[in-house]
Amino acid sequence: MSLRELLTVLRGDRALAAGVVIVAISLLLAAIGPWIVPFDPERATGEVLLAPSLEHPFGTDASGIDVFSRVVAGFRADVTIAIVAVALSLAGGVVLGALAGFDFRSPWAGRGRWTILRLADMVQALPVFILALALVGMTGPSVRNVIVAIAFVNLPIFLRLTRGAVLVTQREAYVDAARVMGLPSRVTLRRHVLPNSMEPVIANASITVGFAVLLTAGLSFLGAGVRPPTPEWGATIASGSRNLVTGEWWISVLPGLVLSVVVLGFALLGEGLRRRWSPADRTAGDPRLQAGPR
């Protein structure tokens, strides 16, 4: 798609355009955020609990750290964790989903399919947030463990989405053609079925990144995710909650606003892609295919 075509599409779908802009800014700030901040996000400025001003757009917190700098630098932790985690569960989910959906014409395939689906059932029987919290709790709070936990709880979503798409795609005539030509199952799956089953998976990946950001911030809010002094939104919101009841609202409220906009941006992008690719989407109403119940 050329740049001009892209612009035409975005002009016709404002929601998608908003999503693209927010996601692009998020990615940019995840890459360069910590380098362009006006103040050191881990060091006090000496002026404690300043209300938002031109110098400190989001004010300063109880230890005198510039909140705006923490929020801008926080893109790195929250957005990177979410994207890496979703990439991992996407990779795992696509492989397992393909195995669980593709008709391999082998006596063993049925049993494999059954096992994979029952395992997914088991994982999805546990509440998402608690499972993630328990995983991080057992392995200890670190960036790597948060990524693994988030990847693990989201994997069944991609597994089911891929399986659903593969089940539909493999009924296409070109798949029959590939089989009749004597192509091995593996090759048929990899070259013909999977590439044509990716659209719903990728549209959903964007939405899931948004919820992974929410999950990361939620875990860190509880102290079970990224630990201070690393700049991270959930931890920043938690640190400001003590000041909220005495009137210093900006430390919690403004980072939360940025967090909401980012989650919304990824959701808008995902929904927009879904609208373009499958106007009548039957999976939209199935809660098992969504990140959390939301």
Added chain:
Amino acid sequence: MSAAAEGARKRTGAPSWLGPVAARAGTLVLQVLGVVTIVFVLVRVFLDNPARALAGQNQSPEAIAAITERLGLDGSLPQQFWSYLTSLFQGDLGDAFSTGNPVLTDLRERVPATLLLITVALAIAAVIALLLAAAVTARPRGLLARGVSGYGFVAGALPDFWIGLALVFVFYFQLGVVPAPAGQLDPAYSVEIVTGAAVIDALIAGNMAAFSDALAHMALPVATLVLVYTGPILRLTMTASRSGLGMDFVRFGRALGLRQRRITWYAVRNALPTFVTILGTTYGFLLGGAVLVETVFSWGGAGQYAVAAVQQSDFAALQGFVLVAGIFSALVYLAVDLLYYVVDPRARA
């Protein structure tokens, strides 16, 4: 829904729906076993030595050896699984070192508070969502419809802990209309703890002053959950009832000259299975998902217990909570599947 239940449903086809319901209830046992199994596996995959972790702060070799023996951790994996199962069936979830009590006792004291919070919030959210969905279905192109779909989309993206904090700032700090976000009841009131949920305990004690104080404490956490979780319920219900508007039975009703109200009701009725599903999913999610809101308001329920367990590496408590949450959501999914028979005539056929 399990494949077995589905199969049973298709095969019987009898007017009696008892058969498939019984089959579905039977799968509950399997689901609970699944939850138990995955907790067992996770603990063994992620902890090098569960006995050491379960021993908590008492890391003496004797304590670890005692736990190793009690859990049968010196045996083979199947043996370990078996002894884990038998102690579970005896109601032994281990002791929480953070409170010094058996985990089961701790949970019995805390789960009701969480259940009350999420049940009230979900009931309010359900009513609002259904009414708004009906209003939108009646006038799918109105101003209200636009506002409502915008809200439905945005609400799902909001962090509930952040909404809770914002509400505390506005209604406690600025307006002063609610008590401080610290627990379920002002410590000035002493009410005998029966269930652990202050509102109910105050009612049981017949202490009306304490009851209204407990209600005031509950207002903001409930409002937080309602604000955030009405969104996705509303969005999915709205989508389903709108798609009902385009279906043949609605067009037929229009051709017959039925009143608009009646047609709206038929379209909304078409959304009931979706509505029930998303309610169930949200309910199952909330027992654990409300931990953040519980933390903001120091609610003292099961969720906060789990958080404390994570922070203090209290694995017996954590394991117990994950089990209870898993069993709870299995029960909720069972209820959802059974409700299908009530709201969806096709499921009965």
